[in-house]
Amino acid sequence: MMAVTSANTSPGARARQEENRFAQAVRDAAIAAFLAGVLSFFFIGFRTDIAPGGLSLKMRWSAWITAIVVVFVGRLLLNLFVFNRTWSGSSTKPRSATVSERLPDLGKWLLRAFFIFALVLPFVAMYFFPNRDRQFIDIAILIMTYVMLGWGLNIVVGLAGLLDLGYVAFYAVGAYSFALLSTHFEFIGFWTALPLAGMLAACWGLVLGFPVLRLRGDYLAIVTLAFGEIIRVVLLNWYEFTGGPNGISGIPKPTLFGLEFARGEGSFASFFGLTYDPIHRFVYLYYIIFLLALITNIVTMRLRALPIGRAWEALREDEIACRSLGINTRNTKLTAFAIGAMFGGFAGSFFATRQGFISPESFSFIESAIILAIVVLGGLGSQIGVVIAAIVMIGGTEALRNLGFLTYIFGPGFDPVQYRMLLFGLAMVIIMVWKPRGFVSTREPTVALKEKKRIGADLVAQGEGH
Amino acid sequence: MSAIIERPEPVTVASTEPLLAIRGVETYYGKIVALRGVDVDVHRGEIVTMIGANGAGKSTLMMTICGDPKARTGTITYDGMDITGLPTHQIMRLGIAQSPEGRRIFPRMTVMENLQMGAALVEPSHFDDDLRRVFDLFPRLKERITQRGGTLSGGEQQMLAIGRALMSRPKLLLLDEPSLGLAPLVVKQIFEAIRELNRNEGLTVFLVEQNAFHALKLAHRGYVMVNGRITMSGTGMELLKREEVRAAYLEGGGH
Numbered sequence: 001m002m003a004v005t006s007a008n009t010s011p012g013a014r015a016r017q018e019e020n021r022f023a024q025a026v027r028d029a030a031i032a033a034f035l036a037g038v039l040s041f042f043f044i045g046f047r048t049d050i051a052p053g054g055l056s057l058k059m060r061w062s063a064w065i066t067a068i069v070v071v072f073v074g075r076l077l078l079n080l081f082v083f084n085r086t087w088s089g090s091s092t093k094p095r096s097a098t099v100s101e102r103l104p105d106l107g108k109w110l111l112r113a114f115f116i117f118a119l120v121l122p123f124v125a126m127y128f129f130p131n132r133d134r135q136f137i138d139i140a141i142l143i144m145t146y147v148m149l150g151w152g153l154n155i156v157v158g159l160a161g162l163l164d165l166g167y168v169a170f171y172a173v174g175a176y177s178f179a180l181l182s183t184h185f186e187f188i189g190f191w192t193a194l195p196l197a198g199m200l201a202a203c204w205g206l207v208l209g210f211p212v213l214r215l216r217g218d219y220l221a222i223v224t225l226a227f228g229e230i231i232r233v234v235l236l237n238w239y240e241f242t243g244g245p246n247g248i249s250g251i252p253k254p255t256l257f258g259l260e261f262a263r264g265e266g267s268f269a270s271f272f273g274l275t276y277d278p279i280h281r282f283v284y285l286y287y288i289i290f291l292l293a294l295i296t297n298i299v300t301m302r303l304r305a306l307p308i309g310r311a312w313e314a315l316r317e318d319e320i321a322c323r324s325l326g327i328n329t330r331n332t333k334l335t336a337f338a339i340g341a342m343f344g345g346f347a348g349s350f351f352a353t354r355q356g357f358i359s360p361e362s363f364s365f366i367e368s369a370i371i372l373a374i375v376v377l378g379g380l381g382s383q384i385g386v387v388i389a390a391i392v393m394i395g396g397t398e399a400l401r402n403l404g405f406l407t408y409i410f411g412p413g414f415d416p417v418q419y420r421m422l423l424f425g426l427a428m429v430i431i432m433v434w435k436p437r438g439f440v441s442t443r444e445p446t447v448a449l450k451e452k453k454r455i456g457a458d459l460v461a462q463g464e465g466h
Numbered sequence: 467m468s469a470i471i472e473r474p475e476p477v478t479v480a481s482t483e484p485l486l487a488i489r490g491v492e493t494y495y496g497k498i499v500a501l502r503g504v505d506v507d508v509h510r511g512e513i514v515t516m517i518g519a520n521g522a523g524k525s526t527l528m529m530t531i532c533g534d535p536k537a538r539t540g541t542i543t544y545d546g547m548d549i550t551g552l553p554t555h556q557i558m559r560l561g562i563a564q565s566p567e568g569r570r571i572f573p574r575m576t577v578m579e580n581l582q583m584g585a586a587l588v589e590p591s592h593f594d595d596d597l598r599r600v601f602d603l604f605p606r607l608k609e610r611i612t613q614r615g616g617t618l619s620g621g622e623q624q625m626l627a628i629g630r631a632l633m634s635r636p637k638l639l640l641l642d643e644p645s646l647g648l649a650p651l652v653v654k655q656i657f658e659a660i661r662e663l664n665r666n667e668g669l670t671v672f673l674v675e676q677n678a679f680h681a682l683k684l685a686h687r688g689y690v691m692v693n694g695r696i697t698m699s700g701t702g703m704e705l706l707k708r709e710e711v712r713a714a715y716l717e718g719g720g721h
Contacts, residue, residue, distance in 0.1 A: 307586055310579065310583060310586070311583075311586065313572070313574075313575060313579075314572050314575065314583045316574075317572035317573060318570045318571075318572055318573075320566060320570055321566060321570035321571065321572065322583075323554045324532060324554075324558060324570070324631075325558060325563075325584055325586060325587070325631075325634065326554075326555050326556075326557075326558030326559045326587045327583075327586060327587075443574060445575070445578065445579055446579060447578050447582055
């Protein structure tokens, strides 16, 4: 019943339709809803029950009205976004541009709404899910950590086009820097160690960068992969220094200007006259990673508009052309590695302070793969794409833990958690089939004469300039 | 091939020191020799063309000037300065700009961003003037300003590659096969633009081409390269009239 009256419009009426498309869409949706109401009246609206002496007929008004509303809304959305081409007839605009052209501010408003939601998220969780707030905030922290890692790796892979499979090494360097500094030196807390960890990770970025300067593509990927493993194996085997497989425990928690998130005197709760609640620490952790991720994003966006950022992008497009323009490709690559690594290091020391315990196990290759998957699924070089991909990947895998309902389908012996990674892989394949260039494949130009125009990836053949 | 080999004639126009002087340059790819002692002079305000068949070493010479690969022996002097051993990015800062073989524009970046990349090394205050200059030369680029490089046609991409090179305010413009894969009419437009640049602004151009007819007609002087060696040189018109050149490069007509 959905496939009624959409394309049977005469060509002469098209110009008019273009103007009042919305009214048309609403009218069409109303017709569809009406038909749905008529057709489903007997199927959905009535219900027969066994009653003494035969069947009894019961009206199900709410189900019937729900069906009509679903049809109306679904039809309206389809009219506005999917059936667009048949509606606008001979329009020559590329399909990708239409949504953003029709609602030019939609993206901006969505971003703002998203940002505000992220800003108040812990309080939303505490207010609406008082029993599960800790779980929600934990997942939010995890997602935010991966957003930050994704943004950091996006500099290296998305902007500079250097395929790095060992990004987790910098995450590990950051985590161990903070852990070792804070356990060896009393006076070093999270906030003093953070810049140091970032700097050390950046140095390791340079150390990795130098030998791979002349490598590209697959070869670069292999060497960075090896680098990631080297760091992990060293952490595992240098027992006297890193504690080997036992890891490092007792890493201090972050403080707010010296106020600890603990019970008793001189703590955050007593200073502000609140009753102690362990959730305070999680909210605080959330805001730390939120701030760090925000800084990563702002720095990246700023750098993209500066000569160095443009040089990264040009390097991704064509290294030889870059050199012919007098760009020092060596320094450009090294800065990309160093800055990407620095953000990885920040995220690492956040990870250490959140967990309170680290061991080489947390820095295996799968972590690098997940971060890279986030960047690729999000769309190389796209900042918002990374956020979407991180939510889908990390939030999705966490959501897959709650697959209890599947036991109703597959019987009580079915353990859904075991199928988590399978579904995860399947989802990735589907995403790549459906959106081969990631969720957000448009690239916003950094300069323009008059107006900015998004650049759709579908305008250019696959494979050109990645 | 050996029939057309002769000693290069001494250059006659050498009134002043050349802007670019290549002396006895030999370049290798590993053990394989690509250039076997090349001497080329490019004087200020000249258009100099190098023609040769596929694999003769033309592009290698172009790249050797830019320092990648480096010449194993011989010297390259630019504006009185020995640039043989300099790294590429430093050479390109001395006022040499190149439109590389195959154009190599940045496909995902807009025309504007491509041009901006070309101006990466010069004073930003010149940018608007330089942009106007490029748009005067190639009005088509202005129409395409927000389009991304990869969506341009071949001719437009070549215009963009030259425009990008010009944005760095070069004294010497190196063009590697600007006619590659372009329709004859577009080739004519591109060469006309090069002539205009040279005539109006006195820009020195060193051009490597397979399209011998148009390239030699455009050039003040030309060289013929065979197998990593210069086999002939002379003014463009002289070379065009040479029987060997006609036989080897203009067979079937260059029109």
